[in-house]
Structures are given as structure tokens and as C-alpha cells.
Amino acid sequence: MEKKVLFTGFDPFGGESVNPSWEAVKQLNGFTEGSVIMVSEQVPTVFDKSLTVLRQAIKKHQPDIVICVGQAGGRMQITPERTAINLNEARIPDNEGNQPIDEPISPDGPAAYWTGLPIKRIVEEIKKEGIPAAVSYTAGTFVCNHLFYGLMDELSRLPLHIRGGFIHIPYIPEQTLEKAAPSLSLNLMVKALKIAAVTAAAHEDDIHTGGGELH
């Protein structure tokens, strides 16, 4: 049975000229692997507006699975996120100048949502291909966490069974020419996201391997 996976990627923010999340997911638009069909949409790095675009994309594509992707500059691995918290707290302005502080994403929503993706399976499958990956337990408090929380909130309200989650990815090498920061090649990111889509399509449940952060 066919499964459709919707990817989203952000436009560049924070002075960058590219955003690896969009560079990666746009390559997967229209891509098919086995019975898994992938489509991609760009969302703006803007509070609320990103969620509006996401909701429209879900309506348009009617996906089985939604995987939102975002840049985590400074990380070294592909990091599927475990938790979205109900908090907007912007260290820098978003792409339209919004800088919310200490605000809930959804005033009536729960304090947090868990991912709906089998993230430990995804990490394991990505690593099998030689690409560094690890579960992350915090998606920050900027637009990435906002979109992740908003996605899970939306999916919890929809009458359909759509699963979803968020994956953070490092800078690509081109972004690190003038700063000392780790990076990962775009082709590895594309490969990792493809694996994530196929793994999520094949498995609803996750495995119970080790993990965790001491603090």
C-alpha cells in the first residue's frame, strides 16, 4: 500500500544564505522509494506563519506521515527530536521580526508533545548507512520547536491518523567556511531523510534501545 510522506524545510534565517533543511528536502520532492512517495514544501522561518503554511500543505497533500526538518547549526549529527515544548522564546528575531518571549504556542495545549515517529529506529537505520545520527531531547524554543509543537497539535486534532515528527540537521560544509562549526554533506542529509521516510512508513512502533541525556 502506498504511503505518502510530506517533508517540510525552512527558508534561510540568522544571516545564512541557505537553509540545509530546504536544500535537502527539496531534492526529495516527487521521489519514490518502493511504495513510499515523498513530497516537499518550504515553510517560512516565521512564528505562526510557518504553521499556517504547514496546515495548508497537509490539506493539499493528504500525507500519511509528516516530517518537518530544520537546521541546528553547531550539531554534528542527524537528530530526530523526541519532544516539543509549548513555549516560544526567541533568542533572535524570526524572518519577519517577531521575537516572542515566554509565550505558549497553544494557550490551551499540553505542556509538551512527543514525536509520532519511530525515532530510535530511524537513528539506527541512518547509522547503518554510515551517517552519524542520535536522538535529541530538546528542539530548542525557536521556530523549529514551534513548528514541531504546532504539527503535533494539529495532528492530534485531525480526524485522520497522520503521524509526524521533527528532524534537526547540521550545517552543510558551505555554511562553515567562515565559522568554526561542524557540518555534514548535503547528499548524506538527503540519504538520511530518505531513510527516515521509509523507516517511518514501515513502522509505527519504535524499538527500545538505549539513549538519554544526563542533563
Added chain:
Amino acid sequence: MEKKVLFTGFDPFGGESVNPSWEAVKQLNGFTEGSVIMVSEQVPTVFDKSLTVLRQAIKKHQPDIVICVGQAGGRMQITPERTAINLNEARIPDNEGNQPIDEPISPDGPAAYWTGLPIKRIVEEIKKEGIPAAVSYTAGTFVCNHLFYGLMDELSRLPLHIRGGFIHIPYIPEQTLEKAAPSLSLNLMVKALKIAAVTAAAHEDDIHTGGGELH
């Protein structure tokens, strides 16, 4: 009006011979600053048992405020925590060999709790004394997060108005002789925790200064 602040600190774990959280809070046991009385109790670095000891300490001391403190080896600053998540995921065994994976702390509890302390005020006051401090948005998934979540869960059930939260502190210098890791002197930690107690006693509400993490 007098206010009583209960501090807790952990026993050593992870191969360490001291835990700076206990080294610091034990110095505050019996200490009074203005109308703020401080008491301290040690809790074991053990899932569940730490919560049992915490509940007994709350019963015994009848505090107005509870501040649990834990070691965050590798951090450079005093970091009051914003969020406790409902997840036990232990990268290493606790001090009695428990290593839960993917388990809720409270099966019926909310996905997360927010701190009940004015953490931005606390950070600001600590920094005024020249001590590095910052809000943290993740307390990890080990016993520290467990105790923090359990504390907030307990306080939410008690008929009394007790406020509480969690503060992570770095290694002390003595712990870093054979590893390359940042540290902070014990006397600065004691001073910072004293400031935290006094600030929490004086203010229920927090300030709305900037903050946040991009990811």
C-alpha cells in the same frame, strides 16, 4: 514573614567521588538570610527512591519553596531549569543499577511541567554578583529530570501552595583534574544558590527578559 526554603542535593554518581549539588546545599542547611530560612536534605541518585526521599523531606520541613539541585558535568554556568519532561531514559545506570528506557515518570501525568521558580530573575540576580548563569530549557532524561518532574507533580497534588524548581550546577574544579571539562568554584555555587533562595522567596512572578535556544 518567614519563608522556609528546602534544598536538595544528590549523592555522587557516574564514577565521581563528590556531587557538587550536595557539597553546595549542605553548606546552606540552617542558614538564614533576612526572613529566609534554608534547610537541606540529600537525595540518592536513584530513580523513584529519590522521589520518596523528597516527599518525606517536604513533609518533614513543610517548606514554602523547594529547590532541587543537581550536577550537570560539562556545563559552564549555574542553570535554573525551565522544563521537566515525563520521561525516564537513562544513558547510564543509577546508583542502584536501574536503567529505565522510554518510560514515563508518571503514567497519568502531563508530558511536561514548567518550573515554579522565577528563573529569569534568579539568573539576573546571580549574574549581578559576577557568577555566570543562564536559563536551561532541558534537564536531560536522567535522575535530575526525574526528580524535577516528580517534584512538580507532587507540588501540583499537595493542597498547599508550595513553589519549586530545579537548578543544575557545573563540576567543581576538583572534579576536573583528570578530564578536560569546565568547572565553577564551590563558594560561587553556594552564593548563587543562596541568591536563588532569596529571590524565589521575594518574588512569585518572573521577569520577561530575553532568552531561548535556537535548537
Added chain:
Amino acid sequence: MEKKVLFTGFDPFGGESVNPSWEAVKQLNGFTEGSVIMVSEQVPTVFDKSLTVLRQAIKKHQPDIVICVGQAGGRMQITPERTAINLNEARIPDNEGNQPIDEPISPDGPAAYWTGLPIKRIVEEIKKEGIPAAVSYTAGTFVCNHLFYGLMDELSRLPLHIRGGFIHIPYIPEQTLEKAAPSLSLNLMVKALKIAAVTAAAHEDDIHTGGGELH
């Protein structure tokens, strides 16, 4: 006029199953770009023996330029080295169990040698291709620095005008699956080393762009 560039790479050490320096340079063995011919030899991660193998390789290939390459696990960029110091000080044993402490590489040699390669040009050309690179001012005190110093010492004694130097490269992604460390894809390393060879063949002198380390 043809120029021959001899590359060397090390065998794996420190518990690794591959060494990216050999993985990269072996791909360049026999490769020609314009008038630049590249050959590659493996050297053992062993004090003294690495130098013996290097001297034989120089004799065998009669190169115009020698570029020794080594793994710098933890670095994020391609880092041509500026300085080799006359010191063996091994934090871990080499591949034959030698662990010299506080010993000169050459008892009568100078305290340090400078690279003979136009390393700022090389960095600039590598970055033009979107690959992160930076000059490094310390090659450590293990077998990499040993080989670099020994190379420059040898070249200073030979009656021929052979130029040479050392380039450190990061882990490849496959090496970082079970450790949190930055990496760079092998194909980018191969590309960067090719650029280094061509740039070194074309220019004896370096450019005077900024650089340096505060400490």
C-alpha cells in the same frame, strides 16, 4: 612541465578501523590533473618507522612535492599545518607500543620547522570549492608532528629542491557513529587534497592573508 606530488597517509590507530588520511590519499594514487601527477604511499603510525618508510618513498618516487596527511579526530576543517616542533610526546602508544615522552625527534635539529607549502593559498582554494579549511599552528606531539618534522628535516638535508608539508583532516562520518565528534565526507577530503597538490605545484610563495590564533 610535469610536477610529481607524493602523498602519504597513515594506517589506523587509537582503536579506529580506518584512517581517513590513507582512505583519502590512496584514491589519488596515479591521479593526474593538468601537469600534476600524484602518487600515494601508506606509512605506519609508528615513531621512526614512519620516517623510514617516508624516506624510502621519497627515494622511490623522486617527487617535486611531498604532502603528508594525518587524521585529527575532533577537528572540523581541512587544516594545513604551519609548524612542526622537535618533540615526541605520546599521549597514547603508537601502533608498535612506543610511547616516547619529552624526547627530541632530532637531537641536533632545530626546535621547529615551518611548512614548505603555500598553506594560505591552499586554504583559500579549498574554501572556494565550499570545503571548510583553516591554517593550524600546532600539529600536536604524536606521530603526525613526528612525520611532519622528520619530513622537513629530511628535505632540508637533501641536495634537491623538494618542497613539503603536512595536512590534518577530520574524521569521516563512518568513524563518528558511536562518538559525538565532527566529521567531513571522504569525497570532500579527496577533493581538498587534490586542490592542495595542484596549488602547491603552481605556487612556491604564499599569500599574506589574515590568520593566527589568540592562544
Added chain:
Amino acid sequence: MEKKVLFTGFDPFGGESVNPSWEAVKQLNGFTEGSVIMVSEQVPTVFDKSLTVLRQAIKKHQPDIVICVGQAGGRMQITPERTAINLNEARIPDNEGNQPIDEPISPDGPAAYWTGLPIKRIVEEIKKEGIPAAVSYTAGTFVCNHLFYGLMDELSRLPLHIRGGFIHIPYIPEQTLEKAAPSLSLNLMVKALKIAAVTAAAHEDDIHTGGGELH
């Protein structure tokens, strides 16, 4: 027999309002421990001028030992330096706007000097007091390395037997309030430098314990 130790510390640079090296060594001016007398002088964070001031201070105080101290923002430990290289390469301008690139400190000098202090002993004695310390094998290419090289060059020319070297120290906590960087308390730095002076006065030779950097 009395031994006189001359300490130097720098004035603030790089936008800092204090320099921990001067804050620490000024506390040791006039201090006596056993037969060791300590004096301190400030040097400017300026190429050449720092050396002029150093030479005058040596002339004035006629010390047995000279220990120059500098700030290494970002380091976590007290780090006596092993090597000074004959290179000025300034990533930022010094306090008078000089920004040399690729220039020798002494055109006729050796490529590098080794420390004249028993730095492994010093590290060991500092650690015995619970203060993190480690040998460093690179002092950078800014004014700190410049002063260190210039000191060793001067001592090599003087007809007297004066020993000397350089110690880098981290930020103090007050400097890290608005940046995420490790720090060490000033009183620990003062204590560590006192230990360095006493150890250097008591021992000309060093011990042969492990050390080194892989790269």
C-alpha cells in the same frame, strides 16, 4: 637562599574590561613564600612594546625566574606553555592597532624556544591543590606567544642564568556573564601562580610524566 620571581600580566584586550593575568599577578606583588620573593609588572598587549617593558622589568628586578602570564579565553585549565614559535600572526589588532601577519618575532632567532620552567612539576603541584592544570603545546601566534618567545630570546642572550616561561590562564567568572565560556576563580589562579613560582624556584629540572597532544 632567596629567589626572586618576576611575574608579568597583560592589560585587557579584545573588548574585555579586565585581564585575569594582571588581576592575578598584581596580587602577588611583594608576596613572599619561604625564600621566594615575588614581584609583578604589567605589560601592554602590544607587539614589541610588551617586550620593551619586559626587558626593563628584568633589568629593574634582577629576578632569578620570570613567569609571564596571559589570558587564554576559552581554556578551562591553568596551562603552562611548552613552546614559543617565531611567528607573529594577529587574528585581531593589538591594543595599539598593530596586526602583523606572517612575520618573525626575531628574524635571526630560532624557529622556536622551549620553556625554561619545570612545567610538568608545576602542573602536578597545582593539581595537588585541586586546581585543574595541563601542559599546553601551543601558545598561539598573538602577543602572548610573542612575549613568551621574546622572553626566552632575551634570557638566551643575557649573561646571567635566569630561567623563564609562560602560563596561560582562563577567563575569570565575571568575564563570562554574557558569553558561554569556561572560567576559573581568581583566587584559584593566584594560588596556582604562587605554586608555579615556588615550584620553579625549587626545581630546575622537570619530571618525565605523560602528556602530549594527538594533533
